[in-house]
Amino acid sequence: MMNDTLSEALNEQLNFEFYSAHVYLAIAAYCSGESLDGFANFFIVQAEEERFHAMKLYKYLNDRGKRVTLNGMGTPNNDYGSILDAFEHAYQHELEVTKRIYHLSDLALNDREHATIQFLKWFIDEQVEEEAMFDSIINKLKRIDQDSNAFFMLDAEFAARSFTPPANA
Secondary structure, three states, X not given: OOOHHHHHHHHHHHHHHHHHHHHHHHHHHHHHHOOOHXXXXXXXXXXXXXXXXXXXXXXXXXXXXXXXXXXXXXXXXXXXXXXXXXXXXXXXXXXXXXXXXXXXXXXXXXXOOHHHHHHHHHHHHHHHHHHXXXXXXXXXXXXXXXXXXXXXXXXXXXXXXXOOOOOOO
């Protein structure tokens, strides 16, 4: 049986995932304001993924007989000095998510809550992908620097990005 400390921590993460979607929508709005629709689409898709993560936690808590409670959200940053700045902010946000997922995993391990340990493995794998993706994009943005052609090619690439929930999730 999952204890209250772990279920409350999972519920807190659910709320943080919704906040993450809010963060990414704010970055998308910044990108739209800069007429960079591909970059905006990238972050809109990222927001969809974060809502999917939140709902995955929602379903898990309900399946385990725990009540979900939603909390208010803070105001995300809405202004950035550049697209690179926005991606660096997003990367730092993902590092915070990883830290939180590791904390949840530690709680589950300490409680020998095997179902939750298995459930969180998906999130740990997801965070490896998220961090690698943002790191790669940041490196690309640094390399292209002032090359407007490469920058707009990346914007066009991101315009084609979409979210399809994973079949095994």
